Amino acid sequence: MNVPDHLRFLDSHEWIDPSDTDAASMGISDHAQAELTDVVYLELPEVGRTVTKGEAFAVIESVKAANDIYAPVSGEVVEVNEALAEAPEPINEDPYGGGWMVKIKIFDPSELDGLMNAESYREHIS
Amino acid sequence: MNRSPLHESHLKLGARMAPFAGWEMPIQYEGIVAEHTAVREGAGMFDISHMGEFHVKGSAAGEFINSLLTNDSSVLSDGEGQYTLMLNEEGGVIDDLILYRIAENEYFLVVNAAKIDEDKKWIEKRVPAGTTFTDLSSNYGALAVQGPKVVEIWEALAPDRVLPKRNGIAEYEDGMVICRTGYTGEDGFELFCAPEEIGGWFEKLLNAGVKACGLGARDTLRLEKCYPLNGADLDPEHTPLEAGLGFFVKLEKTADFPGKSVLKEQKEEGLKQKLVAIAVTGKAPPLRHDYEVKDEEGEQALGTLTSGTISPTLGKGIGMAYLPMEYAKPGSAVNVAIRNRLFPAEVIKKPFV
Numbered sequence: 001m002n003v004p005d006h007l008r009f010l011d012s013h014e015w016i017d018p019s020d021t022d023a024a025s026m027g028i029s030d031h032a033q034a035e036l037t038d039v040v041y042l043e044l045p046e047v048g049r050t051v052t053k054g055e056a057f058a059v060i061e062s063v064k065a066a067n068d069i070y071a072p073v074s075g076e077v078v079e080v081n082e083a084l085a086e087a088p089e090p091i092n093e094d095p096y097g098g099g100w101m102v103k104i105k106i107f108d109p110s111e112l113d114g115l116m117n118a119e120s121y122r123e124h125i126s
Numbered sequence: 127m128n129r130s131p132l133h134e135s136h137l138k139l140g141a142r143m144a145p146f147a148g149w150e151m152p153i154q155y156e157g158i159v160a161e162h163t164a165v166r167e168g169a170g171m172f173d174i175s176h177m178g179e180f181h182v183k184g185s186a187a188g189e190f191i192n193s194l195l196t197n198d199s200s201v202l203s204d205g206e207g208q209y210t211l212m213l214n215e216e217g218g219v220i221d222d223l224i225l226y227r228i229a230e231n232e233y234f235l236v237v238n239a240a241k242i243d244e245d246k247k248w249i250e251k252r253v254p255a256g257t258t259f260t261d262l263s264s265n266y267g268a269l270a271v272q273g274p275k276v277v278e279i280w281e282a283l284a285p286d287r288v289l290p291k292r293n294g295i296a297e298y299e300d301g302m303v304i305c306r307t308g309y310t311g312e313d314g315f316e317l318f319c320a321p322e323e324i325g326g327w328f329e330k331l332l333n334a335g336v337k338a339c340g341l342g343a344r345d346t347l348r349l350e351k352c353y354p355l356n357g358a359d360l361d362p363e364h365t366p367l368e369a370g371l372g373f374f375v376k377l378e379k380t381a382d383f384p385g386k387s388v389l390k391e392q393k394e395e396g397l398k399q400k401l402v403a404i405a406v407t408g409k410a411p412p413l414r415h416d417y418e419v420k421d422e423e424g425e426q427a428l429g430t431l432t433s434g435t436i437s438p439t440l441g442k443g444i445g446m447a448y449l450p451m452e453y454a455k456p457g458s459a460v461n462v463a464i465r466n467r468l469f470p471a472e473v474i475k476k477p478f479v
Contacts, residue, residue, distance in 0.1 A: 037157035038159045061411055063342065066412070
């Protein structure tokens with residue numbers, strides 16, 4: 001399973017890119033997309049919405065079931081990947097690239113320290 | 127939790143296992159869409175070892191069966207089968223099953239896994255003298271082999287085991303039983319053999335290009351064809367007339383069966399509700415069991431979905447629900463409530479695909 005070194009992870013399998021805290025991309029991990037298989041629907045929040053760390057703020061659906069997606073940090077949604085609402089395939093095909101879901105302006109960047117680094121996440125899913 | 131004789135084979139193929147009707151069964155291997163497509167376009171197989179098999183034999187077996195089940199079993203010749211239902215005294219569904227006539231006064235029944243014990247009690251309480259009822263469920267491992275290419279594959283694989291005709295049953299020298307039926311809407315058959323031999327057949331079929339498919343694809347395949355699932359679309363509170371299965375209920379036959387008088391009355395008075403097929407009309411999430419169905423204005427609650435999914439063939443949410451008769455007509459506009467939002471949907475003429 002692909003776990004890029006530069007990302008942070010939640011134990012519920014979301015990733016967030018800590019390099020730009022004003023517009024931090026996030027999505028779900030390669031492991032999560034493989035577990036879900038066939039993603040058929042994605043429901044994203046609107047730009048401008050404030051989310052709280054741990055809040056279920058999006059829904060991803062496979063053929064079999066609907067699953068919540070949790071905010072890895074508190075912040076404001078500054079961009080959403082509208083293309084995924086039309087065609088969610090990149091979530092399965094390119095979870096860390098074209099499969100990004102939202103960008104979040106992080107209120108308190110120190111919250112990133114509480115997330116798993118790549119090494120811990122690899123252990124978490126092994 | 128019961129385990130199928132194919133348990134190790136499933137794990138070896140990387141199946142996602144989950145509990146179903148007291149059994150640990152494969153939900154999917156590669157993915158539901160790939161498995162669904164294999165069955166619609168080629169060949170797939172499902173482990174159905176959890177299903178129940180009963181045998182009824184004796185001088186009064188024919189008469190008994192016809193007074194137990196809704197369809198008319200007297201029309202069956204040796205080697206023929208039919209879909210039929212077992213009802214409670216109120217006309218509600220205990221189980222839906224397939225009945226095969228092996229010989230005069232000898233029958234083979236294939237029933238739902240979750241209902242084996244309940245069916246058994248119901249039947250044993252009623253079985254007349256001179257007739258024996260045997261639960262063979264633990265004697266068989268079973269596979270449902272389904273898809274437009276499976277007959278050709280089987281004929282190459284086992285040319286000496288000639289398949290029965292549609293809805294028929296054949297028994298072979300070593301005790302293997304094959305029924306030409308299924309739950310996907312495609313041609314195919316269900317194979318029953320000794321649990322220790324099922325793994326060998328699974329392996330042979332796999333090597334012949336038949337894709338291993340899980341219960342996830344089984345559900346999307348059957349729902350596209352509007353085949354009801356007992357415990358979801360059928361239950362003791364609803365009659366088969368309400369479920370749209372009137373064709374399999376022969377009220378005109380002379381034999382009496384539990385629920386018959388209630389059904390006759392219901393037919394005379396007219397139905398108040400019916401199990402209908404519903405599809406979303408615009409972009410919407412997949413439909414799911416238990417979602418609420420509302421009227422066109424989104425004000426009045428009409429019912430709840432008994433089944434729901436996204437159709438891999440149509441690419442949109444589909445489901446079934448018991449709705450008041452005034453909404454049962456194809457084209458009726460409704461809404462489905464999903465996470466506090468309403469999505470427009472309409473009643474569709476069955477089946478979806």
